[in-house]
Amino acid sequence: MTKNAELIYNIICNSTSHPTAEEIYLRLKSEHGRVVLATVYNNLNYLCEGGYIRKIVMENAPDRYDKTIRHDHLICRECGAIADFYMDDITDILEAKLGSHILSYDLKCSYICPECRKKLGM
Amino acid sequence: MTKNAELIYNIICNSTSHPTAEEIYLRLKSEHGRVVLATVYNNLNYLCEGGYIRKIVMENAPDRYDKTIRHDHLICRECGAIADFYMDDITDILEAKLGSHILSYDLKCSYICPECRKKLGM
DNA sequence: ATCTATGTTAGAATTATTCCAATTAAATTT
DNA sequence: AAATTTAATTGGAATAATTCTAACATAGAT
Numbered sequence: 037m038t039k040n041a042e043l044i045y046n047i048i049c050n051s052t053s054h055p056t057a058e059e060i061y062l063r064l065k066s067e068h069g070r071v072v073l074a075t076v077y078n079n080l081n082y083l084c085e086g087g088y089i090r091k092i093v094m095e096n097a098p099d100r101y102d103k104t105i106r107h108d109h110l111i112c113r114e115c116g117a118i119a120d121f122y123m124d125d126i127t128d129i130l131e132a133k134l135g136s137h138i139l140s141y142d143l144k145c146s147y148i149c150p151e152c153r154k155k156l157g158m
Numbered sequence: 159m160t161k162n163a164e165l166i167y168n169i170i171c172n173s174t175s176h177p178t179a180e181e182i183y184l185r186l187k188s189e190h191g192r193v194v195l196a197t198v199y200n201n202l203n204y205l206c207e208g209g210y211i212r213k214i215v216m217e218n219a220p221d222r223y224d225k226t227i228r229h230d231h232l233i234c235r236e237c238g239a240i241a242d243f244y245m246d247d248i249t250d251i252l253e254a255k256l257g258s259h260i261l262s263y264d265l266k267c268s269y270i271c272p273e274c275r276k277k278l279g280m
Numbered sequence: 281a282t283c284t285a286t287g288t289t290a291g292a293a294t295t296a297t298t299c300c301a302a303t304t305a306a307a308t309t310t
Numbered sequence: 311a312a313a314t315t316t317a318a319t320t321g322g323a324a325t326a327a328t329t330c331t332a333a334c335a336t337a338g339a340t
Contacts, residue, residue, distance in 0.1 A: 039318090041318095057296085071319085071320090075320070077298075078319080098295080099297090138267045141267045142267075143263060147261055148259075179327085179328085180327090196290080196291090197287080218297095220326080220327060
């Protein structure tokens with residue numbers, strides 16, 4: 037793993053914010069000088085392919101990146117914030133239902149986060 | 159609902175292929191003459207917002223559109239084909255786990271489809 | 281028949297991401 | 311340690327999907 041790949045990996049793992057490529061790029065630039073967005077994308081792709089991190093594909097927004105420890109996501113319909121949640125692994129249930137082997141699954145729930153709930157007086 | 163919105167809605171509902179905006183556009187053009195991609199996108203957005211159809215956000219590929227009858231998706235890692243699968247509604251389970259109301263959920267499973275399995279000799 | 285509101289068109293603009301060629305850095309051989 | 315090979319990074323152009331905007335057309339209301 038190259039130096040930049042490792043820096044990017046650490047940013048993602050030590051963050052709870054599910055950063056975008058752009059955010060990672062800005063942080064890397066401010067902390068370690070000269071980098072370029074293409075390098076960030078190259079390394080993100082490399083890290084994803086190697087299974088070190090995973091990509092969260094967003095609706096109408098740039099993709100976000102996250103550590104791989106198995107967990108799922110809650111996405112606020114109002115502000116787009118992402119929260120993690122941990123749920124029993126449902127691979128077995130899915131495979132039983134399907135009669136077919138599953139490589140992985142991606143579960144996203146749409147909800148309204150506590151902050152937005154407050155703002156909206158709910 | 160406007161004429162184009164209805165045509166698009168029907169294409170999606172009478173199809174099992176989860177078409178992209180482009181595919182819908184081409185079909186609409188060949189069957190009803192003059193349309194433009196922006197109109198297709200406008201109407202797809204309108205139909206999504208109204209809950210008439212839903213968008214399947216794809217990784218590294220254009221978005222696809224689908225009817226709303228509740229079901230989930232199996233996406234082949236090799237060829238990208240999408241198959242539907244019907245699973246008991248897990249909203250209750252998720253809400254119990256979360257202690258929070260869920261608006262909707264999106265579950266995608268990655269697998270290898272029967273055709274690719276054959277091709278790969280699996 | 282005219283006015284108004286809404287939908288559609290055409291094409292430019294934007295955004296996210298990838299590609300490619302040139303450069304730099306790192307690793308390996310001499 | 312210098313030279314050679316290999317891999318990573320840069321910068322900028324290219325691409326692809328989608329949205330925006332302004333002009334135009336259509337349909338319904340007056």
